[in-house]
Amino acid sequence: MTRPAHVLYVAWGFPPARGGGVYRALATSAAFADAGARVTVLTAAREAFERYTAVDAALEAHVHPEVSVRRLPFDWPAREPDRARWSAVRRAAPRVWWRVRKELDRVSFPEVGYGPWRRVLEAGARQVHADRAVDLVVATANPYVDLVAADVLHRDHGVPYVVDYRDAWQLDVFTGRRKHRRGSRVDRLEGRLMRDAREVWFVNEPIRAWHAEQHPAAAALMHVVANGYDPQFAPAPRLEAPDPARPLRFGYIGTMSRQVPLEAFRAGWAAAAARSAEVASATAHLWGHSSHYAVEHPGSSSIPVTPGTPGTPSALPTGGSGGGVVVHGPVSKTAVAEVYAQLDVLLLILGTGRYVTSGKVYEYLASALPVVSVHDPGNAATQVLVDYPLWFPARDLSAEAVATALVSAAAAARTADRATRQACADFALASSREAQLGQRVSALLDAAR
CATH class of the missing domain: 3.40.50.2000 (Glycogen Phosphorylase B;)
Incomplete structure (x- = not known):
């Protein structure tokens, strides 16, 4: 032997x-x-x-x-x-x-x-x-x-x-x-x-x-x-629509570096809230570090935000202020599934570049939730998502385009049936x-x- x-x-x-x-x-x-x-x-x-x-x-x-x-x-x-x-x-x-x-x-x-x-x-x-x-x-x-x-x-x-x-x-x-x-x-x-x-x-x-x-x-x-996504850390697929009695929760998990177009997202969010009562009542929760280093200097965040309660997923608030956008501290990889479990729509906010994919896109697929792409359509992530049934890409990074994607995703979060969500979960299997x-x-x- x-x-x-x-x-x-x-x-x-x-x-x-x-x-x-x-x-x-x-x-x-x-x-x-x-x-x-x-x-x-x-x-x-x-x-x-x-x-x-x-x-x-x-x-x-x-x-x-x-x-x-x-x-x-x-x-x-x-x-x-x-x-x-x-x-x-x-x-x-x-x-x-x-x-x-x-x-x-x-x-x-x-x-x-x-x-x-x-x-x-x-x-x-x-x-x-x-x-x-x-x-x-x-x-x-x-x-x-x-x-x-x-x-x-x-x-x-x-x-x-x-x-x-x-x-x-x-x-x-x-x-x-x-x-x-x-x-x-x-x-x-x-x-x-x-x-x-x-x-x-x-x-x-x-x-x-x-x-x-x-x-x-x-x-x-x-x-x-x-x-790919790691099954031990990935979210369980959500096959049921959220409780109609509570506002929707949008969410992003990832490093918020200077390359991430948070300003474009914030402008699109404000435009969507002005257009849609569903988005106006919703909150957007951004989880992650503001840099790749241990010492994060003041002013490293790209947008004015309302500080949330950092630390654990259980601290995710049901409401928000500052236009409904709440920035949290980093969350352990071992606890991200708990964060996903409290979200209804996922925000894929990526830096521009045709070579950019990001690892989180695969994890997002595993959730079977609606995904809003706030990134250059030419990014490599587009090819990963193109056949995902609940994908809502912004055609560009203008406030109008981002708002359109957000409003459509909010509607889908309420109306997508179990069969559509199961199709999302099935689609994700190849991305493990x-x-x-x-x-x-x-x-x-x-x-x-």
Whole structure:
């Protein structure tokens, strides 16, 4: 009997880190373990997430019991929140310090903030292989420095590897522009890493196609492995209409960064309330962080809001003020299903860009609720939703277009029958994380064996 394949999964962000990419890492490591592999995860120290990016402590309980986690020290001077630890030079000339810091970060590896982690990560990968021979490395990015663990074991021992892009290194997914010129250090490094890989994964077809054009020698290795929803966290499908005696609750769950068009949503919401008594009596609840980091600076929210009660889903109020829009604090991934259970219409508010999908779109599908798209129709998310029976896209980001979608979704929330809602639930089945990962995981383990 042959031994189980040993898979090294490399992810800087792994529970208890919080952020969209963490869920892909959690699910992918579990998928390999469920398929019979022995999985070791190489990630940053828990203290790094607590200090620099904030944590979702409840996520650690969802790490697969057969997955072994090794944590490596990580220092991020530019994100140091304690000014007492800043050098005298940084305090006196912060802009000069930052310019020098960026150059130092890129000496070892061409990535600001994460470059210095290269040596630590390479040593960690070599130690894992020395303890038990690694048969396959799966490295997820960003950060892109994660890829060096795969590279070093491939160069040293011929270990095959997968590059899993949950984001794009050279492509700005919002603008469609290149971030690094052709022939640059990043371009050359990425090209080599792709050509040497067993497979290269992307979260949607537009991103895969862009990279196939940039790196044609690796095009045959490229696959789309969409994010999908995680059944243990996803909402249960709602097959019954809400109580007609209570006002509707619209809701958004996700990071409210500067790319998210909250201003456009707010203008559309006001226009819809002026047009529809149903929307006028409703409330819109926005849940999430205002940035990807632990220290969220004042003024980071894009719209004037009425603060809600942050923390747990049970705090979701039945009414609101400030035009009916209420912003809550972040909610643990382990509790988002409770938030969905209190909502009647979902708001998919995304940054502009034909390469933007967002992981939450799949979770939204699992709810079987009406979904209002407040994003550029050219976004990749449109292709995910196009056949969903209760999808209400704004034709553009004007207040009028957003209002029309909101009013139509409110009507559907009241009138959609059980058969329509069941069709939504059936449509979502193909978007589970297991459905997205299963074929690739099986193929890779068969090759490893």
